[in-house]
Amino acid sequence: MPTKIVSFIFHFLILIVQSSRMMSQITSALSDHEGEWHILHESIGISAMHMQLLKNNKVVMFDRTDFGRSNLSLPDGRCRYDPNDTELKIDCTAHSVLYDIGTNTFRPLMVQTDTWCSSGAVLPNGTLVQTGGYNDGDHVIRTLAPCNGFNCDWVEFPQALLERRWYATNQILPDGRIIIIGGRAQFNYEFYHPNSQDSSFSQKAVRLNFLRETRDSDENNLYPFVHLLPDGNLFIFANTRSIVFDYKQNRMIREFPAINGSEPRNYPSSGSLVLLPLDENRPIEPEIMICGGASRNAFQLAKKGKFQRAASTCGRLKIMDKNPVWKMENMPMPRVMSDMLLLPNDDIIIINGASSGTAGWELARNPVTRPLIYNPHLDEMRRFSVMPASARPRLYHSTAILLTDGRVLVGGSNPHIYYNFSGVEYPTDLSLESFSPPYLSPVYDHYRPRIIEVDEVVSYLQSFSLNFTVQRFLKMSVVSVRLILPSFTTHSFSMNQRMVVLKGVQISRVANNTYQLFAVGPSTREIAPPGYYLLFVVHSGIPSSGMWIKLQ
Structure with a gap:
């Protein structure tokens, strides 16, 4: 096997190990850090x-x-x-x-x-x-x-x-x-x-x-x-x-x-x-x-x-x-x-x-x-x-x-x-x-996604796109997209509160620190009733700010 290929595989494996260690460290730090x-x-x-x-x-x-x-x-x-x-x-x-x-x-x-x-x-x-x-x-x-x-x-x-x-x-x-x-x-x-x-x-x-x-x-x-x-x-x-x-x-x-x-x-x-x-x-x-x-x-x-x-x-x-x-x-x-x-x-x-x-x-x-x-x-x-x-x-x-x-x-x-x-x-x-x-916490800012563009309307079972930036991207498998329906809260109960983790997430790099993401809208109205939701991109446990989308 050529030396260059061996060297590439070796460095690629090192990056995977380092990425896994970083994710483990972030998860551990989140549980230790106080708000x-x-x-x-x-x-x-x-x-x-x-x-x-x-x-x-x-x-x-x-x-x-x-x-x-x-x-x-x-x-x-x-x-x-x-x-x-x-x-x-x-x-x-x-x-x-x-x-x-x-x-x-x-x-x-x-x-x-x-x-x-x-x-x-x-x-x-x-x-x-x-x-x-x-x-x-x-x-x-x-x-x-x-x-x-x-x-x-x-x-x-x-x-x-x-x-x-x-x-x-x-x-x-x-x-x-x-x-x-x-x-x-x-x-x-x-x-x-x-x-x-x-x-x-x-x-x-x-x-x-x-x-x-x-x-x-x-x-x-x-x-x-x-x-x-x-x-x-x-x-x-x-x-x-x-x-x-x-x-x-x-x-x-x-x-x-x-x-x-x-x-x-x-x-x-x-x-x-x-x-x-x-x-x-x-x-x-x-x-x-x-x-x-x-x-x-x-x-x-x-x-x-x-x-x-x-x-x-x-x-x-x-x-x-x-x-x-x-x-x-x-x-x-x-x-x-x-x-x-x-x-x-x-x-x-x-x-x-x-x-x-x-x-x-x-x-x-x-x-x-x-x-x-x-x-x-x-x-x-x-x-x-x-x-x-x-x-x-x-x-x-x-x-x-x-x-x-x-x-x-x-x-x-x-x-x-x-x-x-x-x-x-x-x-x-x-x-x-x-x-x-x-x-x-500011210590996670390097890993925090920031949504810069998103489709304002999301349809059931339809693909939609968004763009986000992140200073230190780990890997695609630690990125997810979530919809949260805000609650009416009183007397210890948050009525209507729900979160849906979307499927079909695909990510490609479009520029330095900038990525395009595709995801698929919820499958049914029973899983997510129509209305206005907060959309979050979560990268290795660190969420973006939420963006409003209309699910219809």
């Missing part, structure tokens, strides 16, 4: 009880209208006149804001009826549909369309819901409808039809006995966990039980074993749940993960001043297994009222909450200020990494969402019946902060 906290605003005027990222890189946040004046005035002398309000009939302060990620600014929005403990989902056209609430808001739907001006605001449709929806759950469906499930003393569901001329919902509510069966003395089945499965059915979890439900035929297809242990996982026990990423590069096996919660009767005990230790367990369940069982593991600390978010590199962040008590006014103690990052691909003893602590306790009515640039936005904490800033152990918190996961 960073940054205060964005000491006060946005309201407590961020509900959050949704919109396609114009703005975040809508709101709390409730019935616990007094907020710290943010409505513009132009506007006031809310509400004879049904339990606190103020005339209120000239805002209870909703629109936050601009790029400029780190916010402005007040006007919401008329009470949004306390409501729910939401985003339509395929990018409009947020927000449903229900308390008192005069429990039958209301509200919409907020993305816009860049200062004139857009909430539009409200009174009495548009068939039933009272307080602590209900929303899920976007493959056909663009929204299903609204449950609520306090509501053992049924109904639909929102976006093309309805009168903005009404379904003609009648449909009974769902599973919700009645899972109710206990503390309820513990409010805000049921719901996810759309790749076969088009719904996974529904309430209290300790879960089912696969065919909403088209109104029938239960399958019931799973109760999660190990006796701890309920839904509000007010308030664990959290995610659907793990759906990877189209292999046969899709949907898997659910639930973490945290409160002991049974924790709500009643906390009202008597006895704050039980929260659950420290997580359970994973493969939905399609022939004999599915919950595989349990332990977090480094107990948690209740945490939020779980999918990060673009496959990790899961568990953030906010307390280690004892339960959800409700003054019913939790011992805030957990250290986020956890969970890597589902490592061996069990290495999956959890403990991140640095925030200086701010985030208890009842705190929220967190993923931002376009990969940071996590955190706000809220209103563990009292009113805006109470003094004389209590945990005052109402109006601040806004961000947490930067380890992958955003």
Whole structure:
């Protein structure tokens, strides 16, 4: 064999070994490196009880209208006149804001009826549909369309819901409808039809006995966990039980074993749940993960001043297994009222909450200020990494969402019946902060992809292209493309959150440090309902910033 060929093969093998070592080092460093906290605003005027990222890189946040004046005035002398309000009939302060990620600014929005403990989902056209609430808001739907001006605001449709929806759950469906499930003393569901001329919902509510069966003395089945499965059915979890439900035929297809242990996982026990990423590069096996919660009767005990230790367990369940069982593991600390978010590199962040008590006014103690990052691909003893602590306790009515640039936005904490800033152990918190996961550390900038061009519209099963740059490219096999549907987050559950890993990724170098990538859109609407997604390129565990695409 010629000397030059032998030399080429030798150097090529060295590059492969070096590349593998670099990837191993990056993976190890990511698990060791700590993230960073940054205060964005000491006060946005309201407590961020509900959050949704919109396609114009703005975040809508709101709390409730019935616990007094907020710290943010409505513009132009506007006031809310509400004879049904339990606190103020005339209120000239805002209870909703629109936050601009790029400029780190916010402005007040006007919401008329009470949004306390409501729910939401985003339509395929990018409009947020927000449903229900308390008192005069429990039958209301509200919409907020993305816009860049200062004139857009909430539009409200009174009495548009068939039933009272307080602590209900929303899920976007493959056909663009929204299903609204449950609520306090509501053992049924109904639909929102976006093309309805009168903005009404379904003609009648449909009974769902599973919700009645899972109710206990503390309820513990409010805000049921719901996810759309790749076969088009719904996974529904309430209290300790879960089912696969065919909403088209109104029938239960399958019931799973109760999660190990006796701890309920839904509000007010308030664990959290995610659907793990759906990877189209292999046969899709949907898997659910639930973490945290409160002991049974924790709500009643906390009202008597006895704050039980929260659950420290997580359970994973493969939905399609022939004999599915919950595989349990332990977090480094107990948690209740945490939020779980999918990060673009496959990790899961568990953030906010307390280690004892339960959800409700003054019913939790011992805030957990250290986020956890969970890597589902490592061996069990290495999956959890403990991140640095925030200086701010985030208890009842705190929220967190993923931002376009990969940071996590955190706000809220209103563990009292009113805006109470003094004389209590945990005052109402109006601040806004961000947490930067380890992958955003500057030490990984050489490996971070930067998308410079992408098709704005992606079609099902159709190839599309994008261009990206990266200073230090390792190899093509460590590059993936992910779509993330941003969540509506409230009360420890991120509704509609999902990630799809795309198939057919092909990469070619087009210039120095610049690459062209081709990928194939999702296979079906059941795997990824139509709408606006954040697209991330991930290179050896380091994600780019997300770019908005419209899936249709």
